[in-house]
Amino acid sequence: MASTLMLLLQLLLVSLVSASHFFGGTTTYTYKGRNPDGSFNVEIRDRDTYDGCYYSLYWYCSSGYCGYTSRSQRGRLDSSTSAPLYNRQWCETETVTTRVVSSNRPFEMRAASCCWIPTRTYYWSHYWYLNTLVDLGERSDTGKPNRAPEVAILPFLRVPENCPRTYKLMSFDPDGDKVRCRYGNPGSAECYGCTQHSGFHLHQDSCTLHYQYTNANPLVNAFELVVEDFPQGHISLRYSDGSQSSRSPLSAPTTTTTARTTTPWWWTTGRPLQATSPPLSKLPLQFSFVVDPPAPSCQEGLYLPQFVHPTPAHGQRIHAEVNKEVEIRIKAQASYAAIQDIIMSGPMNMTQHRTTHNEFVLRWTPFSSDLGDYFPVCFAVESATGSAVTSFPGNTHSHNHGTPTSQSGVYQSEMRCVILKVGTEEIKTNVICTESEMRVEVEKSSLRGLREDHLRLSEPSNTLCSLERYSNSTHIIGVIPLNACGTQIEEDEEHLIFKNEITTVDDSGALITRKHNLEVEFYCQYPKKGNVSLGFTAHRTMMEVFDKGFGTFTYQFEFYPNNQFRSIIDPSSYPLEYDLGQKIYMEIDASSIVNDTEMFVESCRASPYDNPNYQPTYSIIEDGCPVDPTVMIHETDNKRQFRFCIEAFKFIGLHDQVYISCSVMMCEAGNPNSRCSQGCINSNNHHHSHRRKRDSAIQTAAHFVSQGPLRLKRSADTSMSAGNNLNLNLVFIAGCLLAAVAMICGVLLYRAKMSKVKYQRLASSEN
Numbered sequence: 001m002a003s004t005l006m007l008l009l010q011l012l013l014v015s016l017v018s019a020s021h022f023f024g025g026t027t028t029y030t031y032k033g034r035n036p037d038g039s040f041n042v043e044i045r046d047r048d049t050y051d052g053c054y055y056s057l058y059w060y061c062s063s064g065y066c067g068y069t070s071r072s073q074r075g076r077l078d079s080s081t082s083a084p085l086y087n088r089q090w091c092e093t094e095t096v097t098t099r100v101v102s103s104n105r106p107f108e109m110r111a112a113s114c115c116w117i118p119t120r121t122y123y124w125s126h127y128w129y130l131n132t133l134v135d136l137g138e139r140s141d142t143g144k145p146n147r148a149p150e151v152a153i154l155p156f157l158r159v160p161e162n163c164p165r166t167y168k169l170m171s172f173d174p175d176g177d178k179v180r181c182r183y184g185n186p187g188s189a190e191c192y193g194c195t196q197h198s199g200f201h202l203h204q205d206s207c208t209l210h211y212q213y214t215n216a217n218p219l220v221n222a223f224e225l226v227v228e229d230f231p232q233g234h235i236s237l238r239y240s241d242g243s244q245s246s247r248s249p250l251s252a253p254t255t256t257t258t259a260r261t262t263t264p265w266w267w268t269t270g271r272p273l274q275a276t277s278p279p280l281s282k283l284p285l286q287f288s289f290v291v292d293p294p295a296p297s298c299q300e301g302l303y304l305p306q307f308v309h310p311t312p313a314h315g316q317r318i319h320a321e322v323n324k325e326v327e328i329r330i331k332a333q334a335s336y337a338a339i340q341d342i343i344m345s346g347p348m349n350m351t352q353h354r355t356t357h358n359e360f361v362l363r364w365t366p367f368s369s370d371l372g373d374y375f376p377v378c379f380a381v382e383s384a385t386g387s388a389v390t391s392f393p394g395n396t397h398s399h400n401h402g403t404p405t406s407q408s409g410v411y412q413s414e415m416r417c418v419i420l421k422v423g424t425e426e427i428k429t430n431v432i433c434t435e436s437e438m439r440v441e442v443e444k445s446s447l448r449g450l451r452e453d454h455l456r457l458s459e460p461s462n463t464l465c466s467l468e469r470y471s472n473s474t475h476i477i478g479v480i481p482l483n484a485c486g487t488q489i490e491e492d493e494e495h496l497i498f499k500n501e502i503t504t505v506d507d508s509g510a511l512i513t514r515k516h517n518l519e520v521e522f523y524c525q526y527p528k529k530g531n532v533s534l535g536f537t538a539h540r541t542m543m544e545v546f547d548k549g550f551g552t553f554t555y556q557f558e559f560y561p562n563n564q565f566r567s568i569i570d571p572s573s574y575p576l577e578y579d580l581g582q583k584i585y586m587e588i589d590a591s592s593i594v595n596d597t598e599m600f601v602e603s604c605r606a607s608p609y610d611n612p613n614y615q616p617t618y619s620i621i622e623d624g625c626p627v628d629p630t631v632m633i634h635e636t637d638n639k640r641q642f643r644f645c646i647e648a649f650k651f652i653g654l655h656d657q658v659y660i661s662c663s664v665m666m667c668e669a670g671n672p673n674s675r676c677s678q679g680c681i682n683s684n685n686h687h688h689s690h691r692r693k694r695d696s697a698i699q700t701a702a703h704f705v706s707q708g709p710l711r712l713k714r715s716a717d718t719s720m721s722a723g724n725n726l727n728l729n730l731v732f733i734a735g736c737l738l739a740a741v742a743m744i745c746g747v748l749l750y751r752a753k754m755s756k757v758k759y760q761r762l763a764s765s766e767n
Helices: 002-019 716-721
Strands: 022-034 040-050 059-063 068-080 090-101 107-114 127-134 150-152 156-160 165-168 170-172 178-183 200-203 208-211 217-230 235-238 244-247 281-292 306-308 317-321 326-333 338-345 351-354 360-364 374-384 410-412 416-423 429-433 437-443 475-481 488-491 495-504 518-527 532-535 543-547 551-560 576-578 583-592 597-607 618-622 632-634 641-647 658-668 703-712 732-734 741-751
Touching: 022 090, 022 107, 022 127, 022 150, 022 217, 040 127, 068 338, 127 217, 150 374, 156 410, 170 178, 170 374, 170 416, 178 200, 317 326, 326 338, 326 374, 338 351, 360 374, 429 518, 437 495, 437 518, 475 495, 543 703, 551 658, 551 703, 583 597, 583 658, 583 703, 597 641, 618 658
Parallel strands: 156 281, 317 416, 576 703
Antiparallel strands: 022 040, 022 281, 040 090, 059 107, 068 090, 107 127, 127 281, 150 170, 165 208, 178 217, 200 208, 217 281, 235 244, 306 326, 326 360, 338 374, 351 360, 374 410, 374 416, 429 437, 437 475, 488 495, 495 518, 518 741, 532 732, 543 551, 551 583, 583 641, 597 618, 597 658, 632 641, 658 703
16 A cells, blocks of 8 residues: 555656646737728737747736737747756747737736746746736827837756856837836736745846856746836827826835845845836746856856857847848857857747857848837857767757756856847848859949949959949849859858858948948858759969059969979868968969069968958968068069968967968059068058058059968867868859759848948848
């Protein structure tokens, strides 16, 4: 009898634990117009996280008239195996539901069930409640229907117990209302326990969660918060039945005398503002937070990942356009841990990728139904040490951390959230991909008065790369080879991506600029799998240049195996691999039909891309002077040749591959006033001569030539793990044109000089 009772208790325990699967969820809503019969459409977006991808919430009407569902769509956003559970899995899904309501009066939807994953407070049998208050009343301040705050959170956060951290919760309001985040109220069925966890402090008025310290525990802290918005001033809401109601801003709390407490300084944030009227909206914000064992160091960039360029800042607003892919590029570093994965929460159909440059890319394409809407995207990068390290996955939608005996080897970066604002198409473009080149077409009518002669590609010196060559009266047209004009090559798990951009600059003769009025980035994407009919080589061919006064001439940049400079290294062997410290021999050669000319190399740098605007770079030669101590100039009698060598340096090993790029010019031979005759000019006395406007009769503009890529040789074990990385001399482009995917990339930057408005397109990820 006793054994039977014990078996029943064990079965009950197993059933309770297996039923504990909820990590948290968020909800927001958007007004979607009126129907011919006068009814209203509202789109409700629920993001919910469980220990599997097959669960979903059941919502019911708890007050008011909630109408009926006319459309519903559900999709997976992200999943991971880093959770502290028996199956180590979490999966976030989004359900987008359109409801039809007869009036715009407030109504409330509720979801409730059991159970949260095991928590520190209740372990099991912890029910959840999510309430959403929808109010579509017409506002007196905007004359438009009320809009809810955009809320988002990563479903599973983690922090080492010894590392204080601040989390800024996404709380953007399209109407400009004041948003606050508070703990739920059990009496209003907003949560089950509404626990205010030890070691954490929520600053309600700024929606900021502070973590200071608490003991590590594999059980999570369940946060059950409520997000509300209040107007900045007194307003009224008018409803379709003729009624109206008023809303007031939050007010300062009344001052009372309280006894002195011993709360630490980081809890002393003042009393929250008080509400004197109901909120405009009320939304759930619930998530799980685990405190891990201590990290060896809390300094970001050592074990904890640290975000670096080009990661967008928290709260950044990014412009997206209907039917054009938008892109968010994210990069993090950790000196003593392996960057393992990215976790994100974004709109449905957002895809995520990892490139060979160790960047994560989120891509998303808005539909016409998204026009005018805002979409929050939150992300964090995870690193790992020891047994928690795994090779990054081939599946772009799930993350695997192995099954280490302790999760202390997994570290999470800060959480950042950005807002995507979907607008109409601003620059009308079209891209066509072929086996060997990209063709980009831009409607001139959409350029808003920008000067056509100031438009250029990433590397404009080559006459092959001139945008004037193919353009006509209605379109700016560029035909760009896949291995020229500054085209950048990128690889992810499934595709080869060739990227370039059209920019507008103030000085069409400038070699390097960091001030663009317009940047239109485009790319062609080719699947790695497919029938092969064309080979691709990364080697840069001869560059032809035209300069007034000097006519047409060419530059050839080549690498040589030794200091004899007799035979160039076979172009089919690129990318070239060198041992650290091994000498790299290079020659730049100029050919011209004009006699009595000479060439001058003003600067040479190493960069992950052959783009003069890319940062950071490694300087080899600057102002005609060797900068790297291993540079050796090899003399030659030919004034149109420049031979030099350098020892392979560590900068190469910091990147998947690098290019050597040089700024060169042609001058009238022997003219003492030319830049060529001045030679090396140090930083103390070169300003007056080097910065003066060039005389076109004695020297050309500076031209940009590059060659590469180069890599440091890898050890045998490293080479095996990197076997799937891009090896450009073995890369082939799929010959079937139907397999080529052409699109305008998700990054479009337009800056209006007067208003300083910045639109940035981001890419999304599909599940």
